[in-house]
Every structure is written in C-alpha cells, then in structure tokens.
Amino acid sequence: xxxxxxxxxxxxxxxxxxxxxxxxxxxxxxxxxxxxxxxxxxxxxxxxxxxxxxxxxxxxxxxxxxxxxxxxxxxxxxxxxxxxxxxxxxxxxxxxxxxxxxxxxxxxxxxxxxxxxxxxxxxxxxxxxxxxxxxxxxxxxxxxxxxxxxxxxxxxxxxxxxxxxxxxxxxxxxxxxxxxxxxxxxxxxxxxxxxxxxxxxxxxxxxxxxxxxxxxxxxxxxxxxxxxxxxxxxxxxxxxxxxxxxxxxxxxxxxxxxxxxxxxxxxxxxxxxxxxxxxxxxxxxxxxxxxxxxxxxxxxxxxxxxxxxxxxxxxxxxxxxxxxx
Amino acid sequence: xxxxxxxxxxxxxxxxxxxxxxxxxxxxxxxxxxxxxxxxxxxxxxxxxxxxxxxxxxxxxxxxxxxxxxxxxxxxxxxxxxxxxxxxxxxxxxxxxxxxxxxxxxxxxxxxxxxxxxxxxxxxxxxxxxxxxxxxxxxxxxxxxxxxxxxxxxx
Numbered sequence: 163x164x165x166x167x168x169x170x171x172x173x174x175x176x177x178x179x180x181x182x183x184x185x186x187x188x189x190x191x192x193x194x195x196x197x198x199x200x201x202x203x204x205x206x207x208x209x210x211x212x213x214x215x216x217x218x219x220x221x222x223x224x225x226x227x228x229x230x231x232x233x234x235x236x237x238x239x240x241x242x243x244x245x246x247x248x249x250x251x252x253x254x255x256x257x258x259x260x261x262x263x264x265x266x267x268x269x270x271x272x273x274x275x276x277x278x279x280x281x282x283x284x285x286x287x288x289x290x291x292x293x294x295x296x297x298x299x300x301x302x303x304x305x306x307x308x309x310x311x312x313x314x315x316x317x318x319x320x321x322x323x324x325x326x327x328x329x330x331x332x333x334x335x336x337x338x339x340x341x342x343x344x345x346x347x348x349x350x351x352x353x354x355x356x357x358x359x360x361x362x363x364x365x366x367x368x369x370x371x372x373x374x375x376x377x378x379x380x381x382x383x384x385x386x387x388x389x390x391x392x393x394x395x396x397x398x399x400x401x402x403x404x405x406x407x408x409x410x411x412x413x414x415x416x417x418x419x420x421x422x423x424x425x426x427x428x429x430x431x432x433x434x435x436x437x438x439x440x441x442x443x444x445x446x447x448x449x450x451x452x453x454x455x456x457x458x459x460x461x462x463x464x465x466x467x468x469x470x471x472x473x474x475x476x477x478x479x480x481x482x483x484x485x486x487x
Numbered sequence: 488x489x490x491x492x493x494x495x496x497x498x499x500x501x502x503x504x505x506x507x508x509x510x511x512x513x514x515x516x517x518x519x520x521x522x523x524x525x526x527x528x529x530x531x532x533x534x535x536x537x538x539x540x541x542x543x544x545x546x547x548x549x550x551x552x553x554x555x556x557x558x559x560x561x562x563x564x565x566x567x568x569x570x571x572x573x574x575x576x577x578x579x580x581x582x583x584x585x586x587x588x589x590x591x592x593x594x595x596x597x598x599x600x601x602x603x604x605x606x607x608x609x610x611x612x613x614x615x616x617x618x619x620x621x622x623x624x625x626x627x628x629x630x631x632x633x634x635x636x637x638x639x640x641x642x
Binding site for chain 1: 548549552553555556569570576579580582583584585586587588589590591592593594595596597598599602603604634635636637638639
C-alpha cells in the first residue's frame with residue numbers, strides 16, 4: 163500500500179496536477195508518525211510512510227494548506243474522509259484546491275497498547291489480513307490488529323469513504339455491528355453520584371495541554387474562546403474541578419452536531435482521558451432527540467444545532483429521560 | 488445558660504440555607520413577565536437574581552456554567568413561548584442547545600433539578616412568580632451546589 167501511494171503521489175506531482183502532498187512521515191521511532199507536507203519526489207521517497215501507526219487524521223491541516231498556492235494532494239482514511247467532507251460543507255476548505263485520495267484502512271495500531279502487551283523496542287511494523295508483524299529489538303512479535311487497536315478504531319463506523327477524488331485499494335463497507343454508544347450507555351446507567359465520581363476521576367487528570375482541541379478537525383476557529391486572555395480560561399492549568407468541567411463541556415459542546423466521531427481527541431490525549439465519551443453523548447442525544455444524524459455524511463442537511471422543528475423535545479422532559487428514551 | 492455560650496452569640500448556629508438563583512430572562516417576554524409579577528404585587532423569592540438578555544438564544548452554555556462557577560445554586564432560563572419569539576426563531580435554537588447542555592450536565596452527574604428552561608410570556612406574571620417559587624423550593628431542597636462550583640468563589 164505504501165509503495166502504491168508513493169508512486170501515485172509522485173506521478174501526480176510530476177504531472178503537475180498537484181504541487182504538494184499531505185501525508186505521514188516517519189518520526190524518530192516507527193510509531194511516532196507525523197503528518198507532513200511533501201514538496202518533491204525526493205522528499206516523498208525518503209520520508210513518506212503509510213504504516214499501522216498512521217492513525218492521525220490529516221483533514222484539519224487542509225484548512226491552512228488549501229489556502230496556499232496550487233493544489234494539494236491528501237491521503238484520507240475512511241474516517242478522515244468524513245472530517246474532510248464536513249470541513250468542505252462548512253466552507254473551511256475550498257474543494258477545488260484539494261485532490262483527495264482515499265486509502266483503505268482496517269484499524270490502526272496504538273503504540274501504548276503494544277507496550278501494555280509487553281512489546282517494546284519496535285523498529286518495524288507490517289500489517290496483512292488483520293495480522294500485525296512487529297520487528298523489535300528482541301526479535302519478531304506477532305499480534306492481531308484487533309489486540310492493539312486505537313480506541314477510535316475499536317468502534318469504527320464505516321470502511322467506506324465519504325468524499326474523495328480517487329481511491330487506492332478497495333472500497334470497504336459500513337460496519338454493521340458498530341457499537342460505539344455502548345460505553346456511553348454504561349455511564350448513563352450509573353447513578354448521578356457514580357457518574358460524578360467517574361468523570362471526576364477521568365477529567366481531574368487533564369493538564370490542559372489543549373491537544374484535544376488542536377487536533378480536532380471540527381475545532382477550526384481562527385481564534386478559540388480558550389485563547390482569549392480576558393476570558394479567564396485561556397491556556398493554563400485548570401485551577402480547580404470547575405475549570406476542568408468548564409473546558410471539557412464547552413469543548414465538546416462547540417463541536418456538537420459537527421463532530422464526525424473521528425476519535426482524534428482520545429487518541430492524542432497524553433493523559434488518556436476518554437474524551438470520546440463526551441462527544442458521543444452529544445451524538446447519541448442528537449440521534450435520539452432530533453433523528454439520526456452523521457456529520458460529514460451529506461453536503462445538504464443542516465447541522466442539528468443550526469436547525470429546529472416546532473415540536474422539538476423540551477429540555478426538561480429530555481433530561482428527565484436522561485437520554486434513555 | 489453561660490454568658491458566652493455559642494448559642495447565645497449566634498456562633499455555630501446553622502443559618503437556614505438560602506440558595507442563589509440566576510434567572511436569564513428574555514427582554515421581550517419573560518422580563519416583562521417578571522415586571523408584570525411586580526406590578527401585580529405578586530411576590531416571588533428574593534433569591535432569584537434576574538439577568539436580562541435580548542433573546543433567550545443570547546445565552547451561551549458558558550454563561551450557564553459561569554453562573555454555577557461563580558456561586559449560583561440553580562440557573563433558570565426563561566424565554567418567549569416557542570413560536571412567539573420576538574426574533575421569530577431564537578427560542579427554537581435555545582431549546583435545542585439547552586436540551587443538549589442540560590443532558591450533558593446530567594450525564595456528568597450534576598443534579599438535573601438545578602437547571603431549568605421555562606417559557607413565560609409578558610402576560611404571564613402569575614406564571615413567572617409561581618415558576619420562581621417552585622424552582623427556589625426545588626433548589627433549596629437540593630442544598631448547595633457543590634458539584635459545579637468554583638472553589639475560589641466559595642463563600
């Protein structure tokens with residue numbers, strides 16, 4: 163796959179169809195893959211990778227990159243293509259400046275999960291038919307992809323691309339047994355005291371690094387509320403539990419109705435806070451109260467929070483049901 | 488009773504809890520409703536502090552959270568009845584936003600009775616007073632807001 167992608171990108175570059183390529187480059191270690199813009203075939207040849215560690219969603223980089231001169235090629239996994247479609251829908255990315263190439267994905271690997279399986283010193287990784295072969299300093303190790311998947315890939319909703327210009331590899335299908343709301347339901351079933359204690363335990367680990375906001379493809383404001391020094395909640399460590407709650411509620415609320423559930427927030431959190439639980443709660447509520455909605459699914463339907471119906475559910479009765487309608 | 492017993496000096500005596508309630512009222516309906524309650528000599532609890540907003544949809548989720556952070560024990564949002572918004576559709580957006588926000592607060596384990604949305608028209612002075620009495624009673628029964636307070640603002 164990697165060689166196929168490299169060749170295609172190089173061909174499009176030399177044809178002059180695009181003048182830059184947005185992809186992933188190897189970092190210091192094989193598992194710290196970094197999103198990078200490649201400007202020449204040499205750079206591509208040297209640094210481009212598409213490995214089991216390419217979990218990063220590239221769509222957000224397009225907001226800035228697509229404003230530059232010329233056309234940019236981007237590689238999108240199925241879940242990334244939803245974020246891309248949503249950004250195009252919101253007019254954040256001029257569609258004509260981007261050449262999107264869909265690439266297949268069967269779940270990406272979490273280096274931390276590998277470490278907890280006792281696999282360290284990884285120097286190479288290859289995936290084939292759901293099996294992962296890892297070259298480590300202590301010899302070769304084999305695991306299944308499912309054993310060490312990123313949190314976001316465990317609840318993959320589709321392997322089908324939403325928006326791209328061409329496809330490398332095979333188009334997949336929607337995942338029929340996607341159970342992404344299971345965890346949310348588990349929390350909902352707790353008593354309020356248990357829920358409070360649970361979220362205190364999770365959110366109190368937050369160090370306010372803002373990584374979840376910076377990586378989120380739905381968070382594309384030029385100036386964020388959390389960067390306003392006059393707000394009193396600008397970038398700084400949270401002073402008390404209230405600020406943690408405030409930050410996380412507002413962060414999730416600002417992307418409600420636009421979050422495609424790409425799971426990047428949970429992936430990048432250095433404290434491993436399950437941030438997707440907040441985003442998915444909003445998605446679940448929206449689905450239950452206002453009908454099924456998937457952000458980035460189609461370019462026409464207005465987002466649930468910029469739309470209304472005269473007979474919408476009242477806040478009181480909705481909360482009494484507690485999303486357990 | 489000894490001269491300096493705590494009871495006599497009022498020290499250690501538990502004062503009855505009086506909640507702080509913030510009511511966001513839309514300029515066109517609910518604020519006028521509150522005004523009507525006043526001119527009709529209907530009393531409603533003094534715990535309610537009204538903040539006038541141009542439309543209920545002016546209220547941003549941060550306002551609600553901030554009110555709790557700064558010491559409110561309950562927050563109520565009053566606007567025109569759906570369909571009667573001065574700006575035609577503002578309160579429809581409010582309704583969706585607050586539904587999601589309150590559901591999220593409930594999800595985080597914050598008592599759901601501390602938040603409320605009520606539609607009060609300019610002609611409903613009696614409803615305004617009744618709503619506030621009921622809300623204050625509910626929040627008083629819940630006690631102090633401890634789960635969504637800013638420790639630095641505790642008094």
